[in-house]
Amino acid sequence: MTGATTGTPAAAGPESLSTTALLRFATAGSVDDGKSTLVGRLLHDSKSVLADQLEAVELASRNRGQESVDLALLTDGLRAEREQGITIDVAHRYFATARRRFILADTPGHVQYTRNMVTGASTAELAIILVDARNGVVEQTRRHAAVAALLRVPHVVLAVNKMDLAGYAEPVFARIAGDFTAYAASLGVPEVTAIPISALAGDNVVTPSAAMDWYGGPTVLEHLESVPVAHDPTEDPARFPVQYVIRPGTPEHPDYRGYAGQISSGVLRVGQRVVVQPSGLTSTIEGIDALGQSLDVAWAPQSVTLTLADDLDISRGDLIAPADGAATATREVTATVCHLHDRPLAPGARVLLKHATRTVKAIVKEIPSRLTLDDLSHHPDPGELVANDIGRVTLRTSEPLAMDAYADSRSTGSFLLIDPADGATLTAGMAGEAFGGAKGQGAPSAEDAAWDF
The missing domain is CATH 2.40.30.10 (Translation factors)
Known part of the structure; x- marks a missing residue:
């Protein structure tokens, strides 16, 4: 279940790159699974918290009547987050150890903030998905795994948290790890590393747990420091x-x-x-x-x-x-998208499509389906996509684009849809099929002339 991948640093050069000095990773978890506490524990135990920050958190904890330091306050920085006890926005944290530098995107866990997780995980090379040991794999866990698979995050860590409240029982961990690994495999997730932890007590976060001697794998930090996240370009x-x-x-x-x-x-x-x-x-x-x-x-x-x-x-x-390995230039783009804006996206919408450094006019020709991440079912002809929806769209662009499938390249297979009226970002797109496949091709229509195409 643990299956940690380790690598030896290679010489920096185009012929051999197996590790990198910088790791971008994202965290996700259901509400009250302890994600903010895990991030706070990771920062605290790795000595990545400044003295004045720690003093402020200690004071805030005492004002709340808490006997111990609430490490979640290190990451839940918005006033609304502290009032509601949940993560709302994506918070980026920067820290380093002797072995590696890290950029952490702490993403919200609630379903209404799915778009925030998509934003935070879009550039991540690893995702940590938290599960409460008492609840196991729930609907939101499956949703987070599906988003990680959709965004082609190369490495996924399942952190089974609150093991102290489950008696540090190995069968509990084994059952949850088995359930999650099976579901992740159905999504095409290439690698899952399961780690039993207690973020509150610090078990297996930075230091190994004496209460779980049956576990012989890495701690969370050990895995973050050793996982290879680059390959030969x-x-x-x-x-x-x-x-x-x-x-x-x-x-x-x-x-x-x-x-x-x-x-x-x-x-x-x-x-x-x-x-x-x-x-x-x-x-x-x-x-x-x-x-x-x-x-x-x-x-x-x-x-x-x-x-x-x-x-x-x-x-x-x-x-x-x-010249012998160019992308196919096309004006027809079929993609999986996550709608980010409160304004719905509907067929016929006139948008700007930003791909790499190129921005062109485009028309939303069709929205064939909306994806339900809970069971990966497709609902045909939804009519529109609203905020946090993930669905399939077909676009027609005013000029050809040299776009790769997202499965082949996360950089040149991704794009944004922008409102031409006010410049607002509407939608994040990934060319090609969800969870695998190649870019589709549509058929041009005479209606394109309506927007000077």
């Missing part, structure tokens, strides 16, 4: 969204034309044949500049400036990719 096709075109026009560099941006995936090399999408123009990489130095090779997620052998019409929003 040469395995992925290179993708370079152009952010800015540099034309200094100085006497020293009268003909310089550079394309600045961040490599979102893969490796680029001088002399490599590339294609500019969506135009389809081809050229060869003549130079790679980074921080004033010339490189022969660069890899994700480095920020660099490329120069090409040919003077091409390239601007912000174009995508540079290997």
Whole structure:
């Protein structure tokens, strides 16, 4: 059940990357499962809390009449969170140990804040899902597992909390771990590490528990420090969204034309044949500049400036990719989306679609289904998606987009839908099928002319 994955740090380079100095992870759990206490315990026991912060929490705990320090107050920073005793917004915490740096997204557990969990877990490489040992796997647990699977979070930790209230009983832990692992496997979650803990008492959070000598796996912090969260970037096709075109026009560099941006995936090399999408123009990489130095090779997620052998019409929003490994440019996008805004999303809506550095007009052609995360059933033709809904949409864009399936690339397979009237973010999208599959293709319609398509 424990199945922790460990790795040996590799030399930083494009040919071999198995670990990273930075881990982004998210936490999720049902209301009262002790998620905020776990995060507080993790920060406190890893010596990541400043003295004045701890003093403030100790004072707040005494004012509440509590004999011990309420570690949940280290993370529940909003007044409404403290009043209601629940996490409402995504809180980011930064801490470090001798082995690794961490960015923690503490996400809400209540169903009405599903969109907040999607936001927090969208960039996570690991998700910690809490379960109360007395309640086991409940509806909200399954919802959190489904969101983690939908967002392709590579590593999932099941933290079975409040083991002290379950008598530290191994059969209780084994049953919950078995139930969750079976459900996660049905979602296609590649790895689950189950850890029995008591966040309140500190068992197996940072230090091993003397009360659970039957457990031989890592503590939560040990797993966070050792789990490999990067892979060889040469395995992925290179993708370079152009952010800015540099034309200094100085006497020293009268003909310089550079394309600045961040490599979102893969490796680029001088002399490599590339294609500019969506135009389809081809050229060869003549130079790679980074921080004033010339490189022969660069890899994700480095920020660099490329120069090409040919003077091409390239601007912000174009995508540079290997000529033999480019994405398919299309105006038809079928995707799984999570609706984030209080205004519903309905067929016929005119939106802006932001993909990487490119923003184009789009029309919502169809909403075929809404997904129920409790049982993964699809409700056909919902008519609209409201806040926190996850569903399937078909979009028609005004210009071609070089978009990968989200299953293949979390960076170039994701997008946002934006209200063109006020710039509000409406929806987060993942191209392709939910829980696996490839990007679908729709059929164009004569109605597209209604928005100058």
